[in-house]
Amino acid sequence: MIRAATPQDEAAIRQCARLAYEGYTPLMGREPAPMTADFAAQIAAGLTHVYLGEDNRVQGYIVFYPQGDHMLLESVAVLPQAAGRGMGKALIAFCENEARRLGLDAVRLYTNEKMTANLSIYLRLGYTETGRRIEDGFKRVFFEKLLV
Numbered sequence: 001m002i003r004a005a006t007p008q009d010e011a012a013i014r015q016c017a018r019l020a021y022e023g024y025t026p027l028m029g030r031e032p033a034p035m036t037a038d039f040a041a042q043i044a045a046g047l048t049h050v051y052l053g054e055d056n057r058v059q060g061y062i063v064f065y066p067q068g069d070h071m072l073l074e075s076v077a078v079l080p081q082a083a084g085r086g087m088g089k090a091l092i093a094f095c096e097n098e099a100r101r102l103g104l105d106a107v108r109l110y111t112n113e114k115m116t117a118n119l120s121i122y123l124r125l126g127y128t129e130t131g132r133r134i135e136d137g138f139k140r141v142f143f144e145k146l147l148v
Contacts (some may be wrong), residue, residue, distance in 0.1 A: 002094050005048035005061065010039050012058035013048065020077035027114040033138060034075040037063070049094060051078070051087045062091040064098070064107075070144070071099035073109035092125060100147055107147065110140040 005013060017039075021032040042048045042063050051060040060078035064071050073095050078087045092107075099107050111118040113132065119141060123129070127143035134140070 001052045002049055002091065003052065004046060005043045005050045007043055009050050009058055010043060013039050013050065013061045016058060016061055016077050016079050019080055024112065024114060028112060032112060034077060037075065051091055053082065060087045060091055062095055064095045066102055066104060069104060070106040070108050071095060071104050073107055096147060105146065105148055106144050108144045110142045113139045113141050
């Protein structure tokens with residue numbers, strides 16, 4: 001089940017981000033941006049949704065928001081022990097459906113070039129690479145999926 005995150009979910013979301021992204025710290029030479037996100041503010045603004053497992057515990061989360069004519073998918077993560085069960089794909093589909101519901105033309109996202117598994121995942125989900133650049137000190141790869 002996917003639902004809007006509440007303040008009570010913050011610790012679980014923070015833990016999910018840490019576990020999902022901590023392996024990239026040595027590759028990147030610093031913590032990935034989601035590990036230092038202000039989850040309290042994102043939750044309060046209604047930007048965060050969680051995927052709950054059968055035990056009603058947070059298994060993953062996604063942060064997204066409208067930006068002009070598109071939805072910006074800022075962050076998505078699933079607990080490592082829950083990976084490979086379609087939760088990440090379901091969270092991304094949820095974001096895409098919300099974008100359609102709002103009449104937006106596309107979903108855009110970015111990932112770090114060191115997160116090579118993510119690059120192929122987004123391509124398989126129908127996203128197109130639109131560019132690469134350094135932003136906030138991170139080497140980012142940008143993607144877009146048109147929804148029209």
